[in-house]
Amino acid sequence: MRIIVCIKQVPDPQASSSGTKVDPEAMRVIVPQGTPPVMSPYDENALEAAIRIKDAHGARVTVISAGRNLAKPVLRKSLASGADELVLLEDAAFEKLDSYATAHLLVAAIREIGEYDLILCGRQAADTDAGQVGSGIAEILKIPCITAASKVELSDGKVLVERVVSDGFEVIEAPMPALVTASSEIGDLRYPKLKDLQAAQKMPITVRGAQALGIDAAGLKRVNLVRLAEPPRRKTECRIIGGETPEEAGANLALKVKEAKLL
Amino acid sequence: MAEYKGVMTYCEIAEGSLPSISREVAGFGRKLADDLGEELCAVLVGSDVGNLAQDAIGLGADTVYVVDDPLLKEYQTDAYLSVMEKVVRKMMPRILILGQTSVGRDLAPMLAFRLDTTATLDCVGLAIDPGTKLLLQTKPVFGGNAQATFTSDFCPQIVTVRDKLMPPPEPDASKQGEVITLDAGLDPAAIRASLLKRVTENEGGVRLEDASIIVSGGRGIGSAEGFDQLQELAALLKGAVGASRPACDNRWLAPNRQVGITGKIVNPDLYIAIALSGSIQHLSGCAQSKSIIAINKDPEAPIFNYADFGVVGDWKKVLPAFRDKLKELLPG
Ligand SMILES: Cc1cc2nc3c(=O)[nH]c(=O)nc-3n(C[C@H](O)[C@H](O)[C@H](O)COP(=O)(O)OP(=O)(O)OC[C@H]3O[C@@H](n4cnc5c(N)ncnc54)[C@H](O)[C@@H]3O)c2cc1C
Numbered sequence: 251m252r253i254i255v256c257i258k259q260v261p262d263p264q265a266s267s268s269g270t271k272v273d274p275e276a277m278r279v280i281v282p283q284g285t286p287p288v289m290s291p292y293d294e295n296a297l298e299a300a301i302r303i304k305d306a307h308g309a310r311v312t313v314i315s316a317g318r319n320l321a322k323p324v325l326r327k328s329l330a331s332g333a334d335e336l337v338l339l340e341d342a343a344f345e346k347l348d349s350y351a352t353a354h355l356l357v358a359a360i361r362e363i364g365e366y367d368l369i370l371c372g373r374q375a376a377d378t379d380a381g382q383v384g385s386g387i388a389e390i391l392k393i394p395c396i397t398a399a400s401k402v403e404l405s406d407g408k409v410l411v412e413r414v415v416s417d418g419f420e421v422i423e424a425p426m427p428a429l430v431t432a433s434s435e436i437g438d439l440r441y442p443k444l445k446d447l448q449a450a451q452k453m454p455i456t457v458r459g460a461q462a463l464g465i466d467a468a469g470l471k472r473v474n475l476v477r478l479a480e481p482p483r484r485k486t487e488c489r490i491i492g493g494e495t496p497e498e499a500g501a502n503l504a505l506k507v508k509e510a511k512l513l
Numbered sequence: 514m515a516e517y518k519g520v521m522t523y524c525e526i527a528e529g530s531l532p533s534i535s536r537e538v539a540g541f542g543r544k545l546a547d548d549l550g551e552e553l554c555a556v557l558v559g560s561d562v563g564n565l566a567q568d569a570i571g572l573g574a575d576t577v578y579v580v581d582d583p584l585l586k587e588y589q590t591d592a593y594l595s596v597m598e599k600v601v602r603k604m605m606p607r608i609l610i611l612g613q614t615s616v617g618r619d620l621a622p623m624l625a626f627r628l629d630t631t632a633t634l635d636c637v638g639l640a641i642d643p644g645t646k647l648l649l650q651t652k653p654v655f656g657g658n659a660q661a662t663f664t665s666d667f668c669p670q671i672v673t674v675r676d677k678l679m680p681p682p683e684p685d686a687s688k689q690g691e692v693i694t695l696d697a698g699l700d701p702a703a704i705r706a707s708l709l710k711r712v713t714e715n716e717g718g719v720r721l722e723d724a725s726i727i728v729s730g731g732r733g734i735g736s737a738e739g740f741d742q743l744q745e746l747a748a749l750l751k752g753a754v755g756a757s758r759p760a761c762d763n764r765w766l767a768p769n770r771q772v773g774i775t776g777k778i779v780n781p782d783l784y785i786a787i788a789l790s791g792s793i794q795h796l797s798g799c800a801q802s803k804s805i806i807a808i809n810k811d812p813e814a815p816i817f818n819y820a821d822f823g824v825v826g827d828w829k830k831v832l833p834a835f836r837d838k839l840k841e842l843l844p845g
Pocket residue numbers: 263264267291374375376656730731732733734756757758759760771772773774775776777787788789790791792793794795798808809810811814826827828829
């Protein structure tokens with residue numbers, strides 16, 4: 251059993267939830283100073299799903315991450331959490347790729363690895379929010395794809411997935427090799443032990459550049475960014491309703507809601 | 514590129530009719546087709562769905578393609594993908610619009626890659642560039658902290674649009690259009706992943722996406738029992754209960770109660786946000802509510818920057834008093 255997990259490095263979305271700015275001229279998003287790089291949260295869910303399968307059935311888990319200036323200690327956390335191998339696709343040309351180019355780049359690396367039964371990706375990255383790379387990889391490799399998984403299991407040589415839909419969930423079965431994109435309901439990535447984190451910093455990793463992969467990733471782009479703007483913000487003046495006690499404040503809030511005819 | 518022409522909408526069907534999102538998509542499609550001076554067509558895929566063709570015409574379509582097959586009774590990725598691939602290759606629309614729904618999120622990217630192009634999901638703005646005639650595809654990025662506008666030189670230009678961006682057009686029953694039936698021609702070998710079952714999780718009451726009042730809770734609620742209190746308030750106000758992602762991930766509520774960019778987009782008259790911090794990903798899904806009330810123990814919580822009224826305090830103390838007072842004040 252061989253599992254490949256694709257993980258993107260992003261600026262920590264929790265640390266940059268507020269205070270993020272836009273430079274429209276340079277068409278750049280500026281996250282607050284000190285925002286650390288992290289593994290994109292849904293990709294962490296994908297890794298957790300892979301490690302659970304490894305725990306239950308035994309598997310070799312390979313993590314692939316593509317980008318520029320990758321923070322190796324951050325990505326090595328995947329090894330500490332239970333992945334067996336880390337492959338970094340790192341090149342100045344791998345910055346700001348669109349979904350089409352990224353999917354093709356990852357496929358080039360997956361083909362080099364050659365063997366795989368299951369590929370796991372996050373349902374969408376925390377920076378671009380594009381939600382396409384997993385589906386793209388599956389289509390290029392011509393393997394079935396199941397998106398937004400809340401549970402991933404193996405049964406009789408097939409992958410059995412529960413996926414989140416707007417009015418409930420679906421149970422889907424697919425032959426392998428298959429690709430599954432993970433949603434947060436899978437559960438958080440386990441917290442690695444300190445000794446595993448330390449050991450992971452010393453494990454060998456593979457780094458591949460554009461030339462080694464023989465890919466002109468930037469030349470593969472299918473979309474152009476033509477504008478980047480601040481979003482329209484809801485303009486409000488919040489009136490804080492007080493009281494001697496929290497209970498009184500609650501009652502006062504009810505009076506205010508009635509007075510302002512919000513109901 | 515010259516051979517690609519017109520605008521196509523994928524008309525999702527829910528419980529035998531065209532849900533609001535399909536009507537909204539029709540509205541976007543009509544506007545773009547008019548701006549291009551080209552035709553609008555709609556695609557209906559399902560089983561026994563031909564009767565909806567007239568509805569699609571009334572919403573603006575000049576032509577409706579109907580793909581009707583018992584095998585298409587329920588959405589299944591591979592079957593629908595294969596059908597849509599055929600329809601798009603045959604009709605060659607310049608633009609294809611779907612809704613940002615469970616189906617649209619799943620289908621649009623796979624279809625795009627199958628056609629060797631890419632899509633832009635979750636668009637909140639669509640316009641035709643008057644110079645290049647390209648589709649300007651505007652979508653939130655970084656959780657909603659920025660809005661990016663993309664174009665693509667490759668056709669079809671595929672997008673999904675977020676729901677509730679604008680009211681759907683009024684249907685015009687007198688509008689004429691052509692209905693063309695296409696053969697699904699499904700190859701069983703094309704269906705790799707199979708749907709074993711679909712489970713509906715609706716705790717009864719008002720659907721989140723239709724509710725005019727939403728009582729929403731976050732991580733600070735702490736338990737499923739805590740949410741019973743929110744449920745009680747929602748029942749009193751004839752509203753629905755929503756939640757932030759951690760509350761759903763902890764299974765205090767079903768995942769389909771999640772509000773936000775990876776959950777549901779809501780725009781009620783009143784959104785009551787309790788013990789949730791107001792992350793950008795959550796707010797993207799509810800900031801368009803008419804009024805927002807926040808209860809949070811942290812005066813610095815970002816939710817207060819979006820709320821009209823707020824109480825700083827422990828919800829366990831504030832909420833029961835709020836509810837009891839409302840009970841007193843509300844008629845009946
Ligand atoms: C790509 C991506 C997509 C995402 N999509 C979504 C989405 O669709 N929807 C979504 O909600 N999130 C989404 N998230 C997660 C989001 O970033 C936040 O992590 C999440 O919304 C935080 O939920 P919360 O406000 O409940 O929790 P927290 O941020 O932990 O806030 C809890 C709040 O409760 C308050 N509190 C605690 N105890 C009490 C008490 N006793 N009384 C009063 N107040 C109390 C605290 O002061 C705090 O403000 C997404 C994240 C990413 C990266």
